[in-house]
Amino acid sequence: MVVAVAAATAAVHAGHTQAVDVKEASISEKLVLPEESLWIKQGMLEKKQVGATVTWNLRIAVLTKDALFFAKPGTRNILDEIPLDQIVNILEEFNQEGIKDNFVRDIILETSPDGINSGRTFTYRAESHEHNHWLEAVKNARMRKLEAIEYARLLEKGKLRKIRAA
Numbered sequence: 001m002v003v004a005v006a007a008a009t010a011a012v013h014a015g016h017t018q019a020v021d022v023k024e025a026s027i028s029e030k031l032v033l034p035e036e037s038l039w040i041k042q043g044m045l046e047k048k049q050v051g052a053t054v055t056w057n058l059r060i061a062v063l064t065k066d067a068l069f070f071a072k073p074g075t076r077n078i079l080d081e082i083p084l085d086q087i088v089n090i091l092e093e094f095n096q097e098g099i100k101d102n103f104v105r106d107i108i109l110e111t112s113p114d115g116i117n118s119g120r121t122f123t124y125r126a127e128s129h130e131h132n133h134w135l136e137a138v139k140n141a142r143m144r145k146l147e148a149i150e151y152a153r154l155l156e157k158g159k160l161r162k163i164r165a166a
Contacts, residue, residue: 031078033071038064041137043130044073047080048106048123056125063137065145068109082122084138084145086115092135093123105131107138 036042041063046056047070059070059079070080089110106125113119126134 032076033062033069033078034064040064040141045124045126063141065141082109084142085149086112087142088112090139107135
């Protein structure tokens with residue numbers, strides 16, 4: 001609702017005199033997983049939640065060239081988003097609890113304190129046969145994202161010239 005009110009206020013201040021229709025919509029209804037053509041990798045991961053006890057919650061994970069998204073199974077509504085350029089560290093940790101099941105190693109994503117996740121650390125685990133695939137996919141997508149940002153920065157500063165195809 002706050003976003004809709006802000007947009008309506010901006011329209012009025014910009015000189016638009018027509019009536020602005022403001023409809024209340026839940027933010028979770030608007031934040032859905034990206035279209036499948038943008039996916040690099042998709043699958044199920046478990047997210048570690050630490051409270052009075054440690055629990056693992058099953059999540060749909062979708063990796064794109066820009067972010068890693070999470071949703072509850074059976075929905076497309078985003079629960080968490082981790083922009084790849086805001087991941088400052090990717091670690092893996094052996095999980096001794098996981099020896100008894102198919103989840104044996106944790107993937108730990110540390111985020112930038114200045115980013116949308118305010119420095120949160122996320123811990124996930126994949127089934128053992130998928131662990132390395134997820135770890136490499138996230139590392140590679142993050143590296144490509146950081147390279148694209150650096151390339152754009154250098155272009156903007158005039159330190160690189162775009163090469164046009166003939």
